[in-house]
Amino acid sequence: MPLSAERQRDGSIRSGAAAQTATQTVTPAVVLWLTTAGAIAVTLLAGVSAPRPLRLNLPLLAHASGLLAGYGVTVMVALMSRAPALERGVGADRLARWHAKGGRAIVCLILIHGVAATAAWAMARGTSVWVATVDVLTMPGLIAATVGTLIFLAIGAISAQSARRRLSYETWHVLHLLTYLAIALSFSHELAGPDLAGLPLVQVAWSLLYTFSLGLVLRYRVLAPLTQLWRHQLRVDHIVHEGTGVVSIILRGRHLNELNPESGQFFRWRFLTGATWRSSHPFSLSAPPHQQFLRITVKAVGDGTRLIHSLRPGTRVLAAGPYGAMTNERRQGRGVLLIAGGVGITPMRALFETLPVDGRELTLLYRASSAEEILFRDELEHIARHRGAQLIFLTGPSSDPRNAITAQSLSAMVPDLPARDVYLCASPRFAATATTALAHAGLPRRQLHHEEFNF
Numbered sequence: 001m002p003l004s005a006e007r008q009r010d011g012s013i014r015s016g017a018a019a020q021t022a023t024q025t026v027t028p029a030v031v032l033w034l035t036t037a038g039a040i041a042v043t044l045l046a047g048v049s050a051p052r053p054l055r056l057n058l059p060l061l062a063h064a065s066g067l068l069a070g071y072g073v074t075v076m077v078a079l080m081s082r083a084p085a086l087e088r089g090v091g092a093d094r095l096a097r098w099h100a101k102g103g104r105a106i107v108c109l110i111l112i113h114g115v116a117a118t119a120a121w122a123m124a125r126g127t128s129v130w131v132a133t134v135d136v137l138t139m140p141g142l143i144a145a146t147v148g149t150l151i152f153l154a155i156g157a158i159s160a161q162s163a164r165r166r167l168s169y170e171t172w173h174v175l176h177l178l179t180y181l182a183i184a185l186s187f188s189h190e191l192a193g194p195d196l197a198g199l200p201l202v203q204v205a206w207s208l209l210y211t212f213s214l215g216l217v218l219r220y221r222v223l224a225p226l227t228q229l230w231r232h233q234l235r236v237d238h239i240v241h242e243g244t245g246v247v248s249i250i251l252r253g254r255h256l257n258e259l260n261p262e263s264g265q266f267f268r269w270r271f272l273t274g275a276t277w278r279s280s281h282p283f284s285l286s287a288p289p290h291q292q293f294l295r296i297t298v299k300a301v302g303d304g305t306r307l308i309h310s311l312r313p314g315t316r317v318l319a320a321g322p323y324g325a326m327t328n329e330r331r332q333g334r335g336v337l338l339i340a341g342g343v344g345i346t347p348m349r350a351l352f353e354t355l356p357v358d359g360r361e362l363t364l365l366y367r368a369s370s371a372e373e374i375l376f377r378d379e380l381e382h383i384a385r386h387r388g389a390q391l392i393f394l395t396g397p398s399s400d401p402r403n404a405i406t407a408q409s410l411s412a413m414v415p416d417l418p419a420r421d422v423y424l425c426a427s428p429r430f431a432a433t434a435t436t437a438l439a440h441a442g443l444p445r446r447q448l449h450h451e452e453f454n455f
């Protein structure tokens with residue numbers, strides 16, 4: 001039995017307004033300002049430790065790129081620590097994009113550091129680059145740091161779009177975890193190298209920075225899911241067939257209100273069976289959270305999701321979260337337009353029921369490739385009737401002009417569009433089309449709240 005709108009009302013976890021206070025969040029702007037301030041401080045530090053800092057020269061370049069790379073690593077680790085303040089304030093998909101861009105920048109900085117440091121050494125000693133390379137490798141921690149650098153370069157290569165597409169998510173993820181080994185291998189060189197050697201206070205501060213960011217990872221990626229497993233005792237309660245290749249999984253647990261989950265959010269789920277325990281998959285809550293039950297809805301798209309379809313009631317579940325910033329907290333104005341494409345309906349279904357908006361100013365636009373692919377039709381129609389909200393299904397081929405998502409079509413459906421908040425969850429292609437159309441229809445960027453089902 002799916003969690004119906006009626007069942008949610010009894011025992012449902014408080015709505016977004018009350019939950020806002022539960023977790024402190026940091027905005028993207030604050031994260032960017034703090035990161036930039038740190039980078040400026042590190043560049044100044046490089047100036048202090050480099051000889052002749054007032055002229056751009058190879059030693060200064062080597063110092064600055066090395067320190068910035070070392071600092072950048074701590075920022076990247078913290079961004080992916082899954083700390084709730086970041087996940088809720090910035091959003092998981094934006095964090096992943098920043099991490100990807102930052103990771104590429106760090107690999108470049110490491111390369112610049114290696115080349116500039118070796119060239120500077122060769123110039124200072126009047127030796128060949130080959131002799132300088134051998135000399136440099138005998139410095140404290142340099143062999144380990146070189147192995148670390150090679151690992152960083154390899155991870156940069158497998159994370160490039162073309163290589164990434166050829167690897168399964170699991171393989172890519174396991175290889176990506178080697179980053180922690182690369183960090184450990186490079187750390188002693190950072191402390192003992194010429195940038196920080198002889199500056200004990202800075203060495204302590206540098207070590208604390210690393211301890212802090214790795215501590216965040218340990219706290220939120222390792223300890224939090226294990227604590228949740230023990231405290232909430234989540235298990236699969238039952239499974240409901242929703243349509244071709246789509247099932248809802250209803251999970252039963254204890255004290256779920258303590259998690260402060262909200263409609264619009266997702267968890268990373270690890271189902272503890274022999275076949276599925278190795279992978280954790282992100283799935284959104286497809287019904288408002290309840291003190292004892294959570295519902296997710298899973299479309300079979302690959303091996304992992306196909307295995308999830310054959311889970312049995314009673315299976316233990318390790319859930320990490322809640323994550324995601326697409327909640328009521330993000331709203332700027334009064335009315336709301338929810339746009340869902342395909343299985344992107346899952347968080348929208350929960351928001352459609354719970355967003356504290358006057359029903360007359362609430363619209364759900366749901367695009368599916370055919371009428372048979374529409375999920376939760378009865379539930380959505382029930383909620384629309386009950387709240388007096390507008391529900392629009394768009395089905396059929398994209399070539400049909402009636403299905404086109406343009407500024408004109410959106411404005412015709414929702415005349416007060418520029419005054420509304422828009423929540424969007426769809427495939428990257430549909431999301432890009434909708435984003436362009438919304439901008440042309442006059443929607444201010446800050447009123448668009450978007451999450452992709454794709455990292």
Ligand SMILES: Cc1cc2nc3c(=O)[nH]c(=O)nc-3n(C[C@H](O)[C@H](O)[C@H](O)COP(=O)(O)OP(=O)(O)OC[C@H]3O[C@@H](n4cnc5c(N)ncnc54)[C@H](O)[C@@H]3O)c2cc1C
Nearest residue numbers: 169280281282283284297298299302303304305346453454
């Ligand atoms: C924030 C978020 C919320 C989501 N909510 C839902 C939902 O409510 N319902 C639903 O059906 N789908 C949802 N998805 C998509 C779902 O997580 C993937 O379809 C699923 O993990 C694919 O696993 P697979 O092994 O079957 O597919 P594969 O064929 O292995 O992969 C298909 C795609 O999913 C990506 N993927 C695979 N495993 C993971 C993972 N562990 N973490 C992140 N990405 C992965 C791959 O990179 C690839 O792009 C969501 C995704 C995200 C990022």
